[in-house]
Amino acid sequence: MSIRQTTLSAEAQDRLAFDLAVRQDVFGDAESIRVADEDVESWGEYARFLRCGRPIEVRGGARVPRYPAADKGPALWFSGGVESTYTREVLAAQGIEPTLLSIHDYDLFDGPDRKIGQIHFLCAAIASALGYGPVYLGMERNDLLLGHSEFMRGYFERHPRFADWWSRYQPAHPVRTVAGGLHKEEMITWLHERDIPILGTCDRLTNGAWCGECYKCYEAFYSAKAVGIDLGIPLTRQAYELYHAEYERFVASGFTDNFNNASQHYVRLQITYGPLFDPDADCCEVPA
Numbered sequence: 001m002s003i004r005q006t007t008l009s010a011e012a013q014d015r016l017a018f019d020l021a022v023r024q025d026v027f028g029d030a031e032s033i034r035v036a037d038e039d040v041e042s043w044g045e046y047a048r049f050l051r052c053g054r055p056i057e058v059r060g061g062a063r064v065p066r067y068p069a070a071d072k073g074p075a076l077w078f079s080g081g082v083e084s085t086y087t088r089e090v091l092a093a094q095g096i097e098p099t100l101l102s103i104h105d106y107d108l109f110d111g112p113d114r115k116i117g118q119i120h121f122l123c124a125a126i127a128s129a130l131g132y133g134p135v136y137l138g139m140e141r142n143d144l145l146l147g148h149s150e151f152m153r154g155y156f157e158r159h160p161r162f163a164d165w166w167s168r169y170q171p172a173h174p175v176r177t178v179a180g181g182l183h184k185e186e187m188i189t190w191l192h193e194r195d196i197p198i199l200g201t202c203d204r205l206t207n208g209a210w211c212g213e214c215y216k217c218y219e220a221f222y223s224a225k226a227v228g229i230d231l232g233i234p235l236t237r238q239a240y241e242l243y244h245a246e247y248e249r250f251v252a253s254g255f256t257d258n259f260n261n262a263s264q265h266y267v268r269l270q271i272t273y274g275p276l277f278d279p280d281a282d283c284c285e286v287p288a
Contacts, residue, residue, distance in 0.1 A: 011065035012129040018064045019125050020113050026050055027116045027154070032057035036064055042169040052150045070133030070172050074098035077123045080200025082220065083138025083179050086187040089196060090178045091136065098136055101127060118157035120175075124166045128173035139163060139177040140184055142265075155261045184223040185269070192229050202233075212236050212284070215260075218243045221282070222266065226273040237283040244277060 008016070025033045026047045035043045037060035044058040076091065076098040078084045091098060103109040103119065106126055113122060120137055127135040139160050146153055146161065156162055160180035167174035179187060191198060201220045204211040211217055212234035221233045250256075250263035258264065270276055 008129055009068065012068050012131075015065050015067050016125050016129040018062075020122075023121055024113070024116055026056065030056065032059060034059045034062045036060065036062050039169065042165070046165060046169075050150070050153050050156060052148060052153050054150065067128040067170060067173060068131045070128075070131060072099065072131045072133075074134050074136060075101050075127050075130075075132035076136040077101050077103065077127070077138075078200075079103070079138075080198070081138070081216075082184055082187050082191070082198055082201055082223075083140055084200070085138075085196060085198055086182075086191060087136055087138045087178050089191070089194070099132065101132075117154055120157040120162055121166075124170070124173070124175050128170055133173035134176045135173060136176050136178070137163065138179055140179045140187065141181055143268075152258070152261055183268075184219070184265075185227045185273075188220075188224050188229060188231075189227050192224075198231065210234065213239045215239075215243060215262075219262070219265070222269060222276055225276055225282070226269045234284050235282055237279060240277075240279050240283050244279075 022033050022035060022043065026043075027050065033043060033047065033056065035058065040058055040060045047056045047058055074091075074096060076084065076087060078088060078100040079102070088098075088100075101123075103123070108114075108122055108126065109119060120139065123137055124135055127133070139158060139162070142159055146156060146159060160177050163175040163177050163180065167176070188198070198220070201216045202210045202214060204214060210220075210231070210233040213236050217233050217235060218239050220231055221235045224231045224233075246259045247263050247266050250258050251267070255264070255267070266276070
């Protein structure tokens with residue numbers, strides 16, 4: 001575990017490493033985990049929900065330091081994407097100016113811990129270890145995310161329900177989202193009406209230009225198209241064919257084959273806003 005070691009006290013490093021190790025055991029095949037006595041209930045809730053019925057014993061008795069006091073004020077993990085841009089603007093309207101944190105500044109996001117679940121556990125733990133609180137994350141509403149399977153619940157950390165759990169687990173460093181009651185297209189509309197650019201959703205965004213080929217471009221394109229907004233994304237036919245095929249498999253499977261646990265988003269868009277997918281109108285042959 002590495003995270004710009006000079007930024008953390010030894011106690012904060014130990015606590016961060018401990019939490020990440022327990023998380024790894026929960027997602028893995030460990031038959032039991034051992035945590036601090038005061039954390040048995042919290043980790044038990046987390047573990048039982050993620051395991052989805054697969055047994056795991058949660059024991060107390062571990063001696064670990066606490067996260068440092070939240071003396072640095074609020075922080076926002078900011079990417080420039082839809083959710084984090086919306087969050088920054090809403091907080092600014094409330095007179096809140098959080099410190100902006102970026103995953104690109106912490107090499108932990110390049111390591112194996114990122115591959116276990118979603119990145120929001122890492123965001124919450126790192127910000128807590130750095131002494132921030134509250135910690136703002138751009139997590140939007142997702143009504144169908146947490147189905148009764150370990151695959152679907154593996155995406156728990158990107159759901160607003162995770163913010164509620166972490167806030168009970170670490171009340172001095174609560175995780176908050178101002179987007180938890182909104183869908184992506186609603187935030188896109190809000191930003192568009194205020195002429196606020198979205199600059200970070202694309203995986204390969206360069207100087208404000210969308211690549212048109214990655215999944216995030218595809219998601220942003222159709223989220224915006226649903227509400228009649230053109231984000232200027234040069235969606236390629238190759239991207240369309242790849243991601244729309246995943247959506248069609250999901251529908252044909254009776255809504256069970258949900259690759260990357262995202263296809264339900266397009267079902268909801270299509271039901272709510274009408275037909276969306278028209279490759280002849282939506283796609284260009286090569287990226288602009």
